[in-house]
Amino acid sequence: MKSHDFPEFIQNLPEADLPVDTVHGWLLNGENGQVLFIQTDETTKIPEHKHGDQWGIVVEGELELTIGDKTGIYRQGDSYNIPAGTPHKAVLHKGFRALDIFADKDRYKTKSKK
DSSP: TTTTTHHHHHHTSSSBBSSSSTTTEEEEETEEEEEEEEEESOEEEEEEEEEEOEEEEESEEEEEEEEEEEEEEEEOOOOEEOOTOEEEEEEEEETOOOEEEOOOOOOSSSSOOO
């Protein structure tokens, strides 16, 4: 396990079907929302998009996040809040890990087994 990998029990959760191949995530689903454990081994740009409420906290690494027209840099221990319907985009830097909590209980689907 690399220092920026989540522990095995998290990686044993259902894998999220994410739209970007360089980003990996695991889902913890609940009746009222969804938690995504997210990490990347390469710097990755996430295009602008919007959805329901999202709150997250950086576990390791660095995130450049634009929420609406405001851009900030978030590092270990920093949290961010994205209100429902707000356009946002991001740059996840190599070694980035975070927990993202979504109000949408079906924000991401589980990746199908091959």
